[in-house]
Amino acid sequence: MSHLLEVKNLDVKFDTDEGRITAVENISLSVDQGEVLGIVGESGSGKSVTAKSIMKLNPGNTSYNEDAEIILDNENVLQFTSKQDLKKIRGGKVSMIFQEPMASFAPAIKIGAQMVEQLLIHKNINKEEAKSISINMLKRVGIADAEKRFNQYAFELSGGMRQRAMIAMALSTMPKLLLADEPTTALDVTIQAQVINLIKDIIKEYQMGVIFITHDLGVIAQVADHVAVMYLGSVVEKGPVNEILKNPKHPYTKGLLQALPDINNLDAPLSPIPGNIPSPLDRPTGCVFRTRCPHHNPEGKDGKIEMKLIEVEPGHWVDQCGIKCGQNG
Amino acid sequence: MGDNLISVNNVSVNFDYQENFISKKQKIHAVNNINIKIKKGSFFGLVGESGSGKTTLGRAILGANKISSGNVIFHDDERDYDLTDMNKQDLKEYRKKAQLIFQDPYAALSPRMTVRDIIAEPLEVMRITNSRQETDERVRDIAAKCRLNIEHLRRFPHAFSGGQRQRISIARALVSNPKFIVADESVAALDVSIQADILNLLKQLQTELNLTYLFISHDLSVVAHVCDVVAVMYLGHIVEMGPSRELFKNPKHSYTKALLSSIPSIDPEKRSEAIELKGEIPSALNPPPGCVFRTRCPNPGVDCKGGEIKMGLIEVEPGHWVDQCCAL
Numbered sequence: 001m002s003h004l005l006e007v008k009n010l011d012v013k014f015d016t017d018e019g020r021i022t023a024v025e026n027i028s029l030s031v032d033q034g035e036v037l038g039i040v041g042e043s044g045s046g047k048s049v050t051a052k053s054i055m056k057l058n059p060g061n062t063s064y065n066e067d068a069e070i071i072l073d074n075e076n077v078l079q080f081t082s083k084q085d086l087k088k089i090r091g092g093k094v095s096m097i098f099q100e101p102m103a104s105f106a107p108a109i110k111i112g113a114q115m116v117e118q119l120l121i122h123k124n125i126n127k128e129e130a131k132s133i134s135i136n137m138l139k140r141v142g143i144a145d146a147e148k149r150f151n152q153y154a155f156e157l158s159g160g161m162r163q164r165a166m167i168a169m170a171l172s173t174m175p176k177l178l179l180a181d182e183p184t185t186a187l188d189v190t191i192q193a194q195v196i197n198l199i200k201d202i203i204k205e206y207q208m209g210v211i212f213i214t215h216d217l218g219v220i221a222q223v224a225d226h227v228a229v230m231y232l233g234s235v236v237e238k239g240p241v242n243e244i245l246k247n248p249k250h251p252y253t254k255g256l257l258q259a260l261p262d263i264n265n266l267d268a269p270l271s272p273i274p275g276n277i278p279s280p281l282d283r284p285t286g287c288v289f290r291t292r293c294p295h296h297n298p299e300g301k302d303g304k305i306e307m308k309l310i311e312v313e314p315g316h317w318v319d320q321c322g323i324k325c326g327q328n329g
Numbered sequence: 330m331g332d333n334l335i336s337v338n339n340v341s342v343n344f345d346y347q348e349n350f351i352s353k354k355q356k357i358h359a360v361n362n363i364n365i366k367i368k369k370g371s372f373f374g375l376v377g378e379s380g381s382g383k384t385t386l387g388r389a390i391l392g393a394n395k396i397s398s399g400n401v402i403f404h405d406d407e408r409d410y411d412l413t414d415m416n417k418q419d420l421k422e423y424r425k426k427a428q429l430i431f432q433d434p435y436a437a438l439s440p441r442m443t444v445r446d447i448i449a450e451p452l453e454v455m456r457i458t459n460s461r462q463e464t465d466e467r468v469r470d471i472a473a474k475c476r477l478n479i480e481h482l483r484r485f486p487h488a489f490s491g492g493q494r495q496r497i498s499i500a501r502a503l504v505s506n507p508k509f510i511v512a513d514e515s516v517a518a519l520d521v522s523i524q525a526d527i528l529n530l531l532k533q534l535q536t537e538l539n540l541t542y543l544f545i546s547h548d549l550s551v552v553a554h555v556c557d558v559v560a561v562m563y564l565g566h567i568v569e570m571g572p573s574r575e576l577f578k579n580p581k582h583s584y585t586k587a588l589l590s591s592i593p594s595i596d597p598e599k600r601s602e603a604i605e606l607k608g609e610i611p612s613a614l615n616p617p618p619g620c621v622f623r624t625r626c627p628n629p630g631v632d633c634k635g636g637e638i639k640m641g642l643i644e645v646e647p648g649h650w651v652d653q654c655c656a657l
Contacts, residue, residue, distance in 0.1 A: 245596070260550075266577075
């Protein structure tokens with residue numbers, strides 16, 4: 001069976017005044033129906049750029065490489081240029097939930113009107129039907145008084161409720177793929193737990209594919225089936241969630257896990273990954289992580305080993321330089 | 330009061346609120362009847378959801394919010410400062426000794442000042458140093474302690490990453506040689522690896538410079554790692570307080586339990602163990618009478634449902650205080 005979404009050899013570059021920046025390099029990912037792919041990494045690792053490429057939402061100075069493919073439902077999204085085609089993916093087959101729901105709703109338009117508007121664009125229905133679909137969706141995501149909220153503005157809702165409304169809006173067009181970009185980062189833990197459970201229920205119910213972007217490994221452990229760990233535009237490790245979190249091979253994945261405060265183990269020291277993430281303008285050659293790597297693999301130090309994912313266990317892929325690092329220490 | 334640095338006694342902070350100019354004036358009870366003692370050299374944690382009053386309490390202790398009733402005493406070596414009864418001169422002195430580190434290092438630093446000027450500004454405003462040379466010396470000294478390079482001082486904040494900016498904010502807060510630091514969500518905006526780095530730096534500076542922290546955060550695993558004593562706030566009240574290990578190992582209040590269970594576990598096999606709290610934190614305009622948590626409590630008792638049990642902490646173990654509604 002073919003995948004719902006398949007990204008093959010994707011490079012994303014931005015032309016800026018300072019030169020051409022490589023934001024994403026040689027990424028290959030796939031998502032099946034009903035599956036959650038988690039993407040983790042620090043800020044600047046290219047998580048959001050990857051997700052936006054799927055909807056072609058990156059700004060005008062973006063260039064993609066010729067041989068890249070983003071196959072969604074048997075069509076190559078990267079070849080879409082007409083408005084008509086783009087409309088099919090933006091909000092139609094693919095929906096996106098953002099981190100800050102206050103910034104994603106138009107402040108001066110009622111929530112209901114915004115929900116109806118996008119339904120009218122994507123579905124062949126009239127206003128009345130769109131309204132009832134929207135209200136049902138608001139109810140489905142657990143908003144009490146859905147009729148009342150339908151006629152309110154975004155600022156009248158609390159943070160958790162806004163995020164629910166955002167999810168309702170994203171889901172009302174019944175997308176096949178949902179891109180969730182840090183959807184719980186701005187929320188309190190108790191509300192985060194509510195929203196995570198809601199997203200999980202909805203995935204089960206509608207059998208959609210999801211790409212869940214977050215920097216929180218705890219959230220990944222709770223929602224994802226597969227994980228891709230990104231660093232400076234490259235995937236350094238990917239595989240089933242259990243494998244990645246319990247049996248990490250790449251020094252970067254290990255570093256992320258060690259930097260995380262664990263409430264069950266208060267005696268463990270917090271160990272940051274040394275150094276800073278380099279500027280994408282001077283992206284290291286060879287292994288991108290080598291400037292911060294503890295260098296258990298001496299050959300990786302001078303950047304002569306190219307980035308290449310190798311399958312170490314069934315479905316568990318690790319960058320070849322990272323494998324050696326992991327073995328030595 | 331030998332080993333306490335700060336005593337907060339029955340402090341409440343109310344704000345006036347008027348929906349529009351003809352409607353009745355109301356009071357928002359942001360912080361209610363708080364009693365805490367912060368020991369010298371301790372790392373005191375304050376946790377709770379947004380809207381629980383953590384920041385208001387922190388600001389009240391710094392004298393940045395008006396205290397409506399109760400008082401806050403700062404026990405300095407030679408004398409005590411009473412925050413509710415301070416003249417301008419005292420307030421100036423107090424400001425040198427108590428400082429704040431903000432959440433967002435992108436918003437806290439002026440983009441038009443060099444790092445050197447940012448760090449030096451408190452010294453100049455408070456007239457702590459007398460010559461430019463002396464100022465420069467202090468700036469360089471504190472910058473080195475916060476692991477900033479000397480050449481960084483000539484640059485502007487935009488050239489720095491989030492973690493470096495937070496180190497600049499810390500240097501700025503520490504340059505006046507304060508004894509007490511309020512760190513308000515100081516690591517919330519940072520990536521995990523940088524967060525670990527900043528937390529280690531705060532800990533290291535604490536021993537080096539003999540600091541006392543009030544650490545405000547919504548992240549329980551961070552608080553559990555760095556703090557000695559933790560107070561959990563909900564809707565303006567402290568519902569549980571105790572030594573952090575004891576509190577996290579043996580939480581008594583149902584709110585603390587729910588918060589702890591809501592932390593997403595890093596173990597993919599342990600899913601959905603969260604005690605799900607229904608709804609959201611009620612408005613501070615009309616908090617529920619009696620136990621403020623009872624509208625969301627997963628296992629309310631018979632008495633607290635009627636709101637008959639008043640809020641009040643009782644000591645269940647030495648140093649471990651729990652609101653009486655849940656303790657009973």
